[in-house]
Amino acid sequence: MTQETDRLRADLCAQLPSELPRRLGVAVSGGGDSVALLDLLIDVLDGEGVAISAATVDHGLRPEATKEAAQVAALAVRLGITHETLRWEGWDGSGNLQDQARQARYHLLTGWARRNGITLLALGHTADDQAETVLMRLGRAAGVTGLSAMPARRVQDGVTLWRPMLGITRARLRDHLRARGLNWIEDPSNQDTRFDRIKAREALAQLGPLGITTESLASVAQNLAQARDALDHYTLKSAQNLARPDEGDILLNLRGFSTLPEETARRLLLVITGWIAGHTYPPRRAAVQEALTALHAGRAGALGGCLILRTGDEARFCREYNAIRDIAGPGDQPWDNRWSLTGPTIQGATVRALGEEGLSQVPDWRATDRPQAALIASPAVWKDGDLLAAPIAGYANGWQTGLLVEWEEFLATLLSH
Incomplete structure (x- = not known):
């Protein structure tokens, strides 16, 4: 040897x-x-x-x-x-x-x-x-x-x-x-x-004569990885302190958010939208900056398949209806890679977004105290064009929703890596 x-x-x-x-x-x-x-x-x-x-x-x-x-x-x-x-x-x-x-x-x-x-x-x-x-x-x-x-x-x-x-x-x-x-x-x-x-x-x-070598660039990557880990740590702590889940949405404390350094705020947006939309790749930096500007100005926005709605001292992050309106599947299978629905066994039942058509069939949706834009993107059970259930909108009809990965579990996973 x-x-x-x-x-x-x-x-x-x-x-x-x-x-x-x-x-x-x-x-x-x-x-x-x-x-x-x-x-x-x-x-x-x-x-x-x-x-x-x-x-x-x-x-x-x-x-x-x-x-x-x-x-x-x-x-x-x-x-x-x-x-x-x-x-x-x-x-x-x-x-x-x-x-x-x-x-x-x-x-x-x-x-x-x-x-x-x-x-x-x-x-x-x-x-x-x-x-x-x-x-x-x-x-x-x-x-x-x-x-x-x-x-x-x-x-x-x-x-x-x-x-x-x-x-x-x-x-x-x-x-x-x-x-x-x-x-x-x-x-x-x-x-x-x-x-x-x-x-x-x-x-x-x-690039060798400039001292830019394989070894030096690999060391740069290692140094920046340590900086990234530190940023991620404080970002996730901010997520625990400033964000709270609400039936698959996230409510963000805007007063606390406004005090964060810009890079931490940017990363926090990626954490929130990543949980809601499940990005394979993060949104473009320009799109993140646009969403940050809108938040700080008190305006609504959108980012990576999510809507950002202003509700008093909080911002609500929810799924964007246009991003999931064409997703449909059997009632016993996960929907949008994040929801599971359980309820009566009904042959031919499918799960898709509630949409405005479905919301119009739920007379008490306002009692949920959730905005229309969030509810129309929530999972609902359908059969042959008829709405059977929309649990998050207040029409359970024997059905329950569950998240495949809860917010706290998602954060714990990120903190462990």
Whole structure:
């Protein structure tokens, strides 16, 4: 074993969780980074009682992908671990292919992890990936969160995504693989300068004389991640002190809100709208600034699929009807990814937004003391065009609503990460 391998093992061991999981998943594309990660994890966890499994996503976008996945499967056999290939068949040819493929990759991997009782999934992102991400986000004038780049840990779909190699360069990993006699696959897209990441990679190679290196940019990301964590901590404390839930809406104390630093206020808006609308991506910074300006001026506004209504000394954040008016589903399934409804078994019942049509059939809705704009976006039970129930609007008719994630639970989850 070489000294460099010893250093790599030490670097990886420093990132291990204090309590090792019984099962660990590793995403392995077959590229050098993920192959090295798999090999190193098997080494450092030998004898620790951790069952390691690997998964490879075949996006079906290149004819070589199936063969490459088979090579990873063969490597897994050599290394004595289980492996599964996950195939994506969801692209219809429209939209941003890279973005859709990335989202599909994470959903496939977390789904595989959950099926196999895996709560921790290791990803092979390196210091180079981190540095390239920082450069790309600099070009977009990103703030603290954007420039902190990829977090070492984050939770998606109930699975913790873990990036233990953000402080390790790609070159060190390639040297390790050569010393170990392990082969890897070079993705041809890594040479395609149509992609921003490859442009950033080429630009980074020219910035060394200025002291802008992979290592320095990865350190910048780490420093900003610490600043981000501090901002998030105080933002969430502000959420606990100034915001309160009301049947899926949030009421925000405007007097306390007006005293917050602008960055904390901006982040608080993202926390609130994230709980209500469940963003995959946060709203554009300009849209957040517009909502902040409206709040401070005492005007109504909208942000990320939510309405912001002024009610005395408070602002009410509620779901925007236009964002969910076309969402419908069976009565026994979650609605809008946040509501569950329980009630009588009625064949053919569906759940969709109450809307103005439904609200007109609820004579006592004003007794709820909630504004019309909020109530029309609340979940209601329908059958063949007839309103059966609208619990939040005061027409329960044997039905109850429940949130999949309560406000306090949502905040606790954010504080724990």
